[in-house]
Amino acid sequence: MISYLERGDLNLEKYDDCIENAIQYNVFGYSWYLDVICEQWGAYVLNDYEAVMPIPWRRKMFVKYVHPPLWLIHLGIYSKQIEDENEFLIEVFDDFRFVELRMNSKNSFNMFEKFQKEKQVQILSLKDDYEIIRSRYNRNRKRELQKSIDFDLTENWGGNTSKFIELFRNNVGKRVYKIKESDYQNLDILMQICIQKKVGELLLIYDKSNNLVSGAFFLKQKNRVTELVCSSDFKNRKNGANTFMNDRAIYKYQKNFDVFDFGGSSMKNIATYYKSFGAKDENYIQLVYNNLPKLLKLFKG
The missing domain is CATH 3.40.630.30 (Gcn5-related N-acetyltransferase (GNAT))
Incomplete structure (x- = not known):
């Protein structure tokens, strides 16, 4: 069962343990990291913290929406073993009417393709x-x-x-x-x-x-x-x-x-610069979902 919990309701010890031991581990998911950069955040939690999906959110014009803050490259779904990651998207798109969020390179989905954009960072092998x-x-x-x-x-x-x-x-x-x-x-x-x-x-x-x-x-x-x-x-x-x-x-x-991640960009001129060091593209998914009423479609701009 997947439940959504606001930050104050999370068991942070179990939450951070899931991030630390996840297949998709990165530092951006830790509670202490999100506490610094997010106005508000919560997380979807599978069962007893077997998988988590942190959600940075804001509120504008009485609308609660998902949007990444500055100083955050990737989030996504973190799990200790392989899970059906589509189930998390079902929950997110049901609860939020606007979503913009960069997932990590190890997340993959076979549902909601029209709400996914393939993006790149540039990485260099240090082996x-x-x-x-x-x-x-x-x-x-x-x-x-x-x-x-x-x-x-x-x-x-x-x-x-x-x-x-x-x-x-x-x-x-x-x-x-x-x-x-x-x-x-x-x-x-x-x-x-x-x-x-x-x-x-x-x-x-x-x-x-x-x-x-x-x-x-x-x-x-x-x-x-x-x-x-x-x-x-x-x-x-x-x-x-x-x-x-x-x-x-x-x-x-x-x-x-083993890996040097330039932080990278899908912008051609920036990507070309990083590739001049010998770096290669690494793909990830950006979620972009807008189910706002027509009068609010452009509110984020």
Whole structure:
């Protein structure tokens, strides 16, 4: 039996144990992660937490709807053994009239195909030695790495999260629609908690004048590392900083992880950049369901 429970009614010990031991494990499903980034959330629970599906939700114009917050790449259904995942969608589409949610790559469905969009992230295998991985970079990446040497860039692991947020705010943040001050506060809290739990690391790149020119925050998830958020100084792009940043992360994590997840994009230009490191597409499903009354069809816009 599948039941929906709001966050306050969940048995968090059993819930987080399901996330930890799920076939589809990722860090995004943990209760502590969702507590930071979600306005409200609950979860569908199969029997005694044999499987769970966390649901971030909001309310607008008296309508309760499902929508992913910032700093969340994937959620989906988490189960300790293979389950009929279609049953969860039946419940979600019955309870919510608007749903937009990125599932994880191990979720699959044979129902509700018209409400599914295939999307991609880019992942790089780390199973080979670093020198072999680097040899597969394309010419542009190798040229940018040489620039980083010429400009005498340096890496700093475990730097100041506030400096990184300021870099992001002044560059990527100006191009992303409606990032609120509370979103930046959530990101800072999230990074601090991830660092404390030893599942997150911050990498900052400086030039020879000690100017911060690039950075990224990484999540360590068992055998996989994910680049959650990154930014470069858009006014200082001729030094190879972004390529150097990704290369230093690949070098560091190759020793202890199997997969480097760029966080990726279905946008062609971003995907092409990540593939220039030798990355490949990994598909996942995005649920997009709108059963609102006609007068409210466009409310989310």
